[in-house]
Amino acid sequence: MRTHTLAFVLISALQCAQAMEDMQKEGQTLAPSFTCGKYTTRTVLIGSGTTSVVKSNKGTMRCTVLYKLTDCSEMKMTCQKFYVDNRDPYKCKRGDTFNVKSGGGKPRAYCKRNKPNERFPVLSSGNMKMWYTASGGKRYPKKGFSCTVMCSKV
Numbered sequence: 335m336r337t338h339t340l341a342f343v344l345i346s347a348l349q350c351a352q353a354m355e356d357m358q359k360e361g362q363t364l365a366p367s368f369t370c371g372k373y374t375t376r377t378v379l380i381g382s383g384t385t386s387v388v389k390s391n392k393g394t395m396r397c398t399v400l401y402k403l404t405d406c407s408e409m410k411m412t413c414q415k416f417y418v419d420n421r422d423p424y425k426c427k428r429g430d431t432f433n434v435k436s437g438g439g440k441p442r443a444y445c446k447r448n449k450p451n452e453r454f455p456v457l458s459s460g461n462m463k464m465w466y467t468a469s470g471g472k473r474y475p476k477k478g479f480s481c482t483v484m485c486s487k488v
Contacts, residue, residue: 375399
Protein backbone atom coordinates (compact mmCIF):
# COMPACT_ATOMS: atom_id res chain seq x y z
CA MET A 335 0.00 0.00 0.00
CA ARG A 336 2.80 2.40 0.89
CA THR A 337 4.65 1.74 -2.39
CA HIS A 338 1.52 2.52 -4.41
CA THR A 339 1.00 5.77 -2.50
CA LEU A 340 4.67 6.72 -2.87
CA ALA A 341 4.59 5.93 -6.61
CA PHE A 342 1.42 8.00 -7.04
CA VAL A 343 2.97 10.97 -5.21
CA LEU A 344 6.16 10.76 -7.28
CA ILE A 345 4.25 10.58 -10.58
CA SER A 346 2.05 13.51 -9.56
CA ALA A 347 5.08 15.60 -8.60
CA LEU A 348 6.80 14.75 -11.89
CA GLN A 349 3.73 15.76 -13.91
CA CYS A 350 3.42 19.01 -11.96
CA ALA A 351 7.11 19.81 -12.52
CA GLN A 352 6.74 19.09 -16.26
CA ALA A 353 3.73 21.41 -16.51
CA MET A 354 5.62 24.17 -14.66
CA GLU A 355 8.65 23.72 -16.95
CA ASP A 356 6.46 24.06 -20.07
CA MET A 357 4.99 27.29 -18.68
CA GLN A 358 8.42 28.73 -17.82
CA LYS A 359 9.87 28.23 -21.30
CA GLU A 360 7.62 30.95 -22.71
CA GLY A 361 8.02 33.27 -19.76
CA GLN A 362 5.57 35.18 -17.63
CA THR A 363 3.12 37.63 -19.16
CA LEU A 364 3.17 40.59 -16.82
CA ALA A 365 3.44 44.38 -17.27
CA PRO A 366 4.75 45.43 -20.71
CA SER A 367 7.52 47.65 -19.27
CA PHE A 368 10.12 46.21 -16.91
CA THR A 369 13.79 46.05 -15.97
CA CYS A 370 15.57 42.75 -16.54
CA GLY A 371 16.95 40.95 -13.51
CA LYS A 372 19.95 38.63 -13.54
CA TYR A 373 18.17 35.94 -15.61
CA THR A 374 14.81 37.08 -17.01
CA THR A 375 12.38 35.44 -19.43
CA ARG A 376 9.15 37.27 -20.28
CA THR A 377 6.34 37.33 -22.81
CA VAL A 378 4.90 40.75 -23.73
CA LEU A 379 1.66 41.25 -25.63
CA ILE A 380 1.76 44.21 -28.03
CA GLY A 381 -1.56 45.84 -28.93
CA SER A 382 -2.54 49.09 -30.63
CA GLY A 383 -2.06 51.18 -27.47
CA THR A 384 0.78 49.25 -25.86
CA THR A 385 4.29 50.64 -25.45
CA SER A 386 6.86 48.33 -23.88
CA VAL A 387 10.14 49.66 -22.47
CA VAL A 388 12.68 46.99 -21.50
CA LYS A 389 15.89 47.93 -19.71
CA SER A 390 18.88 46.04 -18.41
CA ASN A 391 20.51 46.73 -15.10
CA LYS A 392 24.06 46.29 -13.83
CA GLY A 393 23.68 42.62 -12.95
CA THR A 394 21.75 41.41 -16.01
CA MET A 395 23.39 38.31 -17.48
CA ARG A 396 20.59 37.07 -19.74
CA CYS A 397 17.28 38.67 -20.69
CA THR A 398 14.91 36.99 -23.14
CA VAL A 399 11.66 38.62 -24.25
CA LEU A 400 9.06 37.20 -26.64
CA TYR A 401 6.79 39.86 -28.12
CA LYS A 402 3.41 38.71 -29.44
CA LEU A 403 0.99 40.82 -31.48
CA THR A 404 -2.64 41.04 -30.34
CA ASP A 405 -4.76 43.59 -32.26
CA CYS A 406 -1.87 45.16 -34.13
CA SER A 407 -0.52 44.12 -37.56
CA GLU A 408 3.11 45.30 -37.16
CA MET A 409 5.42 46.26 -34.30
CA LYS A 410 8.71 48.11 -34.25
CA MET A 411 11.65 48.06 -31.88
CA THR A 412 14.02 50.97 -31.31
CA CYS A 413 16.72 51.35 -28.68
CA GLN A 414 17.68 54.53 -26.85
CA LYS A 415 20.50 53.64 -24.45
CA PHE A 416 22.63 50.94 -26.02
CA TYR A 417 26.15 49.82 -25.23
CA VAL A 418 26.77 46.11 -25.66
CA ASP A 419 30.50 45.42 -25.33
CA ASN A 420 31.93 43.03 -27.92
CA ARG A 421 35.43 42.61 -29.35
CA ASP A 422 34.03 41.58 -32.76
CA PRO A 423 31.96 44.60 -33.89
CA TYR A 424 31.06 43.04 -37.27
CA LYS A 425 29.69 39.61 -36.34
CA CYS A 426 29.26 40.11 -32.57
CA LYS A 427 30.88 36.76 -31.72
CA ARG A 428 33.28 37.76 -28.89
CA GLY A 429 31.51 39.23 -25.90
CA ASP A 430 28.07 40.56 -25.02
CA THR A 431 25.34 40.24 -27.67
CA PHE A 432 21.87 41.61 -28.31
CA ASN A 433 19.95 39.45 -30.80
CA VAL A 434 16.54 40.00 -32.38
CA LYS A 435 14.59 37.51 -34.45
CA SER A 436 11.51 38.89 -36.18
CA GLY A 437 8.96 36.95 -38.19
CA GLY A 438 10.46 33.82 -39.69
CA GLY A 439 13.81 35.42 -40.56
CA LYS A 440 17.29 34.77 -39.24
CA PRO A 441 18.34 36.34 -35.93
CA ARG A 442 20.16 39.66 -36.30
CA ALA A 443 22.99 40.39 -33.86
CA TYR A 444 23.68 43.89 -32.53
CA CYS A 445 26.65 45.00 -30.44
CA LYS A 446 28.93 47.93 -29.66
CA ARG A 447 26.94 50.99 -30.75
CA ASN A 448 25.16 49.28 -33.66
CA LYS A 449 21.53 49.25 -32.52
CA PRO A 450 17.94 49.29 -33.79
CA ASN A 451 17.18 53.04 -34.11
CA GLU A 452 14.48 55.30 -35.57
CA ARG A 453 15.99 55.24 -39.05
CA PHE A 454 16.54 51.47 -39.05
CA PRO A 455 14.15 49.86 -36.54
CA VAL A 456 13.39 46.16 -36.23
CA LEU A 457 9.96 45.59 -37.79
CA SER A 458 7.87 42.47 -37.35
CA SER A 459 4.43 41.42 -38.52
CA GLY A 460 4.53 38.25 -36.39
CA ASN A 461 6.18 37.24 -33.14
CA MET A 462 9.51 38.85 -32.29
CA LYS A 463 12.09 37.47 -29.89
CA MET A 464 14.84 39.53 -28.29
CA TRP A 465 17.64 38.10 -26.18
CA TYR A 466 20.57 39.80 -24.49
CA THR A 467 23.50 37.88 -23.08
CA ALA A 468 26.28 39.49 -21.08
CA SER A 469 29.46 38.04 -19.73
CA GLY A 470 30.38 39.18 -16.27
CA GLY A 471 33.20 41.61 -15.77
CA LYS A 472 33.73 45.16 -14.67
CA ARG A 473 35.24 46.45 -17.90
CA TYR A 474 32.25 48.66 -18.71
CA PRO A 475 30.05 49.28 -15.65
CA LYS A 476 27.49 51.33 -17.61
CA LYS A 477 26.91 48.72 -20.32
CA GLY A 478 23.41 47.63 -21.17
CA PHE A 479 20.36 48.65 -23.17
CA SER A 480 16.99 50.36 -23.04
CA CYS A 481 14.63 49.47 -25.90
CA THR A 482 11.06 50.38 -26.79
CA VAL A 483 8.60 48.19 -28.69
CA MET A 484 5.31 49.62 -29.93
CA CYS A 485 2.65 49.04 -32.52
CA SER A 486 3.53 50.68 -35.86
CA LYS A 487 0.51 49.57 -37.95
CA VAL A 488 -2.95 48.79 -36.62
